[in-house]
Amino acid sequence: MANRKERHQQKKEKRIRPARKKSSQSKLSRSTKISLSILAAILLVVIAGTIFFFQKYGKEVTAAIDAGEEHAAKIQESDFKQYHPTTILDRNGQVLKELKTQERDYITYDKMDPLVSQALISIEDKRFYDHHGVDTQGLLTVALNAATGRGVRGASTITQQLVKNIYLTPEVSISRKIEEMVMAQSLEKKFTKHQILEYYLNNVYFGHGAYGINAAAKVYFGKSINDTSLLEKATLVGITNNPGIFDPTTNKKNALKRAKLILKEMNQQGYITKDQYDKAVADDISAEIHSNALNNQLDNNEVALAVDSTTKILMGQQDFRFQYQFDSKEEEDRYNEEYTTAYNKVYQRILSGGYQISTNIDPALHDQLQGIVSNVMNAWQDINGENNFYTKQAAMTVIDNHTGDVVASIGGRGEEGNHYNRAFLSYRQPGSAIKPLVSYAPAYERGLLESSAVSDDRPNNTYPNNVYNGSKGNLTLRNALAVSSNVVAYKLADENRNELKEPVYQRLSQMQFTGLDVEDDNPIIAVGGMTYGATTQEMASGIATLVNQGNYRAPVNIQTIKRKDNGQEIFSQSEIAQQKVYSDDAAYLTIDTMKAVHQNTDGTAAGLTLAHNQYWAVKTGTTDEAKDLWTVGATPYYTVAVWAGDDTPQPQDNASVGQATKEIFKQTMDLLNDGKEDVDFQMPSSVQKAGGQLVTRSSQTKQVLATRKNALDTATTNIDTLAKQKANELTAAKLSTPMVEEASTFSNQLISERINTLSQFEIIVTDTQDNWQTFDQFAQDVFALVQQVEPSGGTLSEQYTSVYRNKEAEYAHEKAARDSAINTVKDQITDTKNQSKDLDKQISDLKKQLEAVKKDE
Template sequence: MKRPDTDQYVSAGNVDHTPAATAKSFGRIVLKALLTILTICLITGVILGIALFSFIMSMRNEKVDFDLTNLKLNYTSFIYVNGEGDNPNNPVELTTLYKDENRVWVDYGDIPDNMKNAMVAIEDKRFWEHSGVDWVRTAGAAVHLLQNDSYGGSTITQQLVKNITNYDEVSLTRKVKEIFRALNLEKQYSKEQILEAYLNYVSFGSGTQGVEAAAKLYFGKSIKDCDIAECASIAGITQNPSKYSPLINPENNKERQQTVLGAMHDQKLITDDEYTQAMQESENMHFVGYSAEGNNNQTWDWYTEALVGDVINMLMDKYNINYDTAVDKLYHGGYKIYSAENCDFQKSAEEYVLRDDLFGGDQQMQLGFYAMDYQGRVLATLGNRNKKEGNMVQSFATDTQRQSGSSIKPLSVYGPAMDQGVKYDNVPITYSTLINDKPLDNYFGPGQSGPNNADNTFHSWTPVQKALQWSYNASSAQVCNTMGPTTSYNFLVNQLHFTTLEQSDNNIAAMAVGGQTRGVTVKEMTAGFQIFGNNGKYFKPYTFYYVEDHDGNIIEDNRNESSEQVIKGTTAGIMNHILQSVVSGGTGTAAAISGWQVFGKTGTSNMGSATPDSWFIGGTPKVVAGIWSGYEQMKDISWKTEYCKQIWRALISQYLSGQTAVPFDLDPNIVERTYCKSSGLLAGDSCTDTAIGYYDKNNLPAVCNGGSDHKRNSETSSAASPSSASSSSSSSGTSSKTQTSSPQSPVSQSSSSSSHKQSSSSTSPHSSEVPSSSKTPTPSSSG
């Protein structure tokens, strides 16, 4: 049978199922699919390319949102102290202040070429040729990335960008931004500026940032003094600071150091001899290895504690910033602070109060101590009696406020009254003016007189010198009442710069006998008492000589601080004589130092029958110092008040040891005269009961007439008995700590001062600073 023709068969509508036809048809389908896929890929690639190009081009102007010139603002601050022998012309570094990063800025010109070359050789050998990005290394890094291999492709400029921005996300976006930022950075800054910033900014392990901090940490020297091997050792750290830190992994550092030296040699940055010598040195490297972190976190002594607080306050005032901002500025500003600390005095004081037998072995009793010279320099301070275990902690010398008791009397009552010519019973206040030691009417309220004296006795007409020597409360209240408590208050606040007083302290109880609302600090009391040793001048106490910013500009200088003449030199000198009698034969004899003139004033506070505070503020011709003692939580210390004076004497004696005793340099217009004890006036020919006093030669008292001028004979010498004062008042003449009232009421925070029992002859008083009993449960303060 004849086979049909294929073409006719197909043309007739039949399908060709021959093998050749089937293969041809399948090929066409595959070709169409491939063309379709290729078209899709091409279109997708174009779209992605356009998108990628647009993405990249959108970041071509990626801003450099930092200023290299401002990087110096984020650097470690330093505190320096006087050198050996308390020599301010030879300061030595005491400690560093920084947070998070220990960085010390060093200018490009002070960085040795070996350090620059070592870093460039190992991190970016084409640094001086490229424009921020090394495209050869970048391409190499991309190839290695595809092979899952690590390879650093970033230039020094790129690394600087990454370090400053702290933008280290692993992403294409980050890398592209980094590239463009690096390119733009090199348009804005020179190569030298970029390398300077890099060498000062990157991490070198163990908490250090920058080559200067690293050199000081690892080699105990400045980077400018480091040799080739040492520079190579530092340069080798940056790739992996923990792995290559010479303190943690010295062998790793040596291996990396030798790699750096090899790169420097290969790039002809060092000679053959230099390379050989450096390689030999690398085998026996010595690292200082002090802990940079430990140096920053070390516990300061109490002086540095006060110093840091004073610098923070200075920055707040100078730049009108808040506390937190000032702290941040201090820790990141790269300041150089030259401390005024007397290191020997500070050390001996801190060691002394660690004694187990301090306060008779009572480990709970605390103290605050503050000492300064008569030109404002703070010499030493103690915030408490324990071993200091932290920084930025509460200080009983500069922070804690406690009622002053009688220690305030020379500043608030007798000093300003004498200086301003206040008249008591129509007689100006002088060394010997007689004060009627009796209670004030309505002191505690209607019908309640006060304050009482600690010995429950009043002493009639008493010379100012004796009233202060034995701390009679009633006498002080009499003078304050005559002068007006507002005068006292304004003198303390405006002339002596007390900052802790409240408006409610504008009353007799707070001003005359020391019962303030919140109290006062040892620092401000000590600063006030300086006027009695330097002829009436007030110098603001300072703990630092001067402060330099990171550019070396002095921003605060206390070295030539001017003084304020707050009372006349003659007043200061007369008060000095009176206060010397407190120590030579009054309430402060426990503070006497053999061979030295010492002035001072004691004070205690009372709360009912308890005595929670004891004070002594005093001075010698070389130093003025104050001390407070008591419990952190107010408890009775009545039988321990002498310790305060004894500790003051011990601390000051240590400071004066080896120094030649000299007298006070008092105003030459002060003269010695004999006065009549019965009138307080200069002794006349008929006066028989006399004593020596000190006066302004241009303002002498009148001469006693020997008759009607006598006041002691006009009243009984025993004066008022305790029963003459209100039975509701404290036996020590006090005011309530718990009461609050208007400034017109003396009981808003009244306080009393101790006085001492006087013999019938009124020439040999004996008393206790603290009364043995109290007539009232009212919380109070006494001296």
């Protein structure tokens, strides 16, 4: 029975199985089709994305690969591991400062607790030991993101991050990503995985000035990395993702959350046991900043500037794209974030070691100039209770006009412990001191002269008040700068923007003023109304640009920078390129105008004299409530910019504090120019004296352009006249049609048409033609017809009178315009004759001088 049942069941299964097989094949067929469809769709997307990617970024990719290979060829171990401290030398080759940060804290891979690198790998690069510098999954992510318009972000390997930290700026772009990948693969060929981990952990930034995990452990926990707990190690590794967000002293909650995520990954990937994990997550941390862990204090103003200058030089060599003006606040914020990241990275690398920085610092001269600032400001003894520094401060920058070098950077009053260098770090409102750079030099480029007159009247309430609370009427530009007219400066800046078609702050951005904001494209900055302001270093470099025939040179106190590992010179001061900001003649006229500030009896620096110079230029500056006081100026040899005020802006006594800036300026110039020949600023060939004033090529060009415009207008008038003559011929033909003698048979409709035809007559008034008499004759003929039909007046009479009066008014207008144009031309002819006489006289004088020289020979 059982066997029978078994046989029956087997037969049943045989009957059922074929049906099941058929159903299974059907389902497999459908799923296969669906899978193939999905795969095909994905393949098409990938192909389309790839085509799009290379169409859009092909050239960038090729260039980036070349750049990456070029940089990769220069990679060497000393880039990551510095055995030599950075030293800063003075102008005589003496050591001013030696920095030894990394030399003390560097820890090799074999001496580092393995848990540190394991924590890093678990959270940052799980396939670290499987790839060769670039994770292909990360590459695909980057390509797809770019193709779908989601930027160029994608997962970076530890090797890529190391490349970015050491060699590249934080710029986010396709080319930068490709360059990073090429260099990462080269890095993996040169060094072992353990070396790469060592270099990364010793060079990555952990915040609070700590570069390298050993330095970070000392800064946050007061002990070396090997003495930290597992939770502390995970916390430190977590900081590298974003030192601001995961700072254990200010964002402990975030730091612990990421640390525990790292511990979880370490457990899941087999680096730690479940027991180790449980104990670690149950632990706690107590982080605080141990300021004595790093010896990075730059307590010398000149050294601080040298490191700052070196940082920016090396950033430029890493192709960081400096930017000084922006189209939006978002763009400005994004740039500032990138700049800060790049700056901190390079700055800390310099402190970590490896460079010899030769400067032009003269310690003895610095002490003398510091003494001048300290002594003049000694009248103010109030102390800030929060830091025990003087409340009232001052700063000064001195630039050598022949080289463009910063001779001195005086950052404060020199009290013990006050290391903040206000000369290049403190942005203050420049007040009227900015006028030569924003208003006057661009105005001279437009062809204006020192004798050009501008009204000092405020046309509306948007214009700033003058410091003298009124108007002095029409002022020449020379007088306007001397008395520091705010209205004239504002008008000039507004006209410059409209005529030159550039932002008001265009020239400041060209001279690398770093405090510019999108809101500063406003004429109000011509009187110092900037969003953030300017430093004494920027103001000094701006005036020095005027002295240097309008050519800007970046203000640095660096002569050379060398790598200590191989002695290679990677920068020389002679490599700094000059940038043309103002024309030669505009720069010279501005400097000459600034002389009036002390030469004119009503100038804002009247009474200020220098012991060794009669040829010098100056401009004072005072902001609202005198919160910031300035004196900036130059001799042919040096430019000096002085500021005084409170660190937290407060109203000042202009009479005393403003005088202090002038006194510091005077004493500094007297010290620097002692023993030098008293010579005038070099006048360019594009400037000449004519008719008792300086005439520039720009002004002459403007006159030529005006003459050409007049010629064009005349040609246009001639064409217009011909067109009117043709129109009048047609009109005359109509008006000259034989008339019907009997008025009774001449209908009102025909007379009305004659009046309309009369209205079409074109009035011509030029210096050679006047057709009023012709028009008037036709008008009299039409009026005779009207009189016959309407002896006592009527509709036709009114129509005729309206046409005649309109033509009469048109004639008067054209005649007045003609007379005005003739008078203008006469004036231009007179001016040209006078200039020609002056030029003839100059030529005659030159010939006489040449003849005299020949006789002497």
